[in-house]
Amino acid sequence: MLWKKIAASAAFFIFILGLFMSSLVKYTQVNIAGEHCKISSADFNLQWKHSVEKTIWIENYQRQQQHFVLRYTDLISFGAGTPANLPIISQKNGVIRMSVNQKIEDIHWIVSRNMQGTIKVNKNEWSIYKDYPDYTLVNISIQQQPLWKTWTIGECL
Numbered sequence: 001m002l003w004k005k006i007a008a009s010a011a012f013f014i015f016i017l018g019l020f021m022s023s024l025v026k027y028t029q030v031n032i033a034g035e036h037c038k039i040s041s042a043d044f045n046l047q048w049k050h051s052v053e054k055t056i057w058i059e060n061y062q063r064q065q066q067h068f069v070l071r072y073t074d075l076i077s078f079g080a081g082t083p084a085n086l087p088i089i090s091q092k093n094g095v096i097r098m099s100v101n102q103k104i105e106d107i108h109w110i111v112s113r114n115m116q117g118t119i120k121v122n123k124n125e126w127s128i129y130k131d132y133p134d135y136t137l138v139n140i141s142i143q144q145q146p147l148w149k150t151w152t153i154g155e156c157l
Contacts, residue, residue: 025147028063030119030156031139033132037156038143045120046109053077058120059100061107063142070102107140119156126157 028039042063050057055076061068072089074097075082089097111117112134119126128138145153 023147024144025150026063026065026142026144027150027153028068029141029143029153031141032128033136036153038150038153039119039121039156041121043121046107047118047120047125048115050075051115061104066105066142068104068107068140068142070100070104072100073098106142107138109138109140111136111138121157124157 028041028044030037030039043060045058045060047056047058049055053076056074058074060071060073062071073086074095076094076096078084078096083098083100086098086100089099091097109117111129111132113129114134115129116127117129117138119128
């Protein structure tokens with residue numbers, strides 16, 4: 001009788017563990033030069049130096065179910081490529097935050113030493129332009145895998 005209870009408990013535990021291990025997990029995947037890593041946080045920023053203005057721009061993205069949302073952009077000056085019709089959320093210490101709220105499927109980004117591309121997550125920064133040659137393509141996408149498969153994918157930063 002005791003063995004039947006132990007066997008039933010073990011079977012239940014294995015069943016629950018199997019459900020947990022096979023549950024699907026969404027994450028942001030960064031593919032660059034044949035390598036990939038993940039960003040577990042739903043929010044991240046892309047930062048670069050504008051080619052004409054030579055000032056820093058920061059875009060804030062949020063991962064949703066099947067796409068990203070570019071929520072806002074922080075910039076210092078208005079120049080080439082600056083959308084003039086977006087609402088300004090705030091102005092502080094010379095930084096203008098513009099509301100964007102644009103749906104984006106995948107992000108394709110070209111890094112170079114001139115633009116100084118950096119990925120920021122929470123308080124961590126990855127100066128990706130220092131690790132790869134100029135004009136390397138970075139693809140940022142949403143992936144979904146069973147939990148156990150995500151354990152082998154390293155965090156980007």
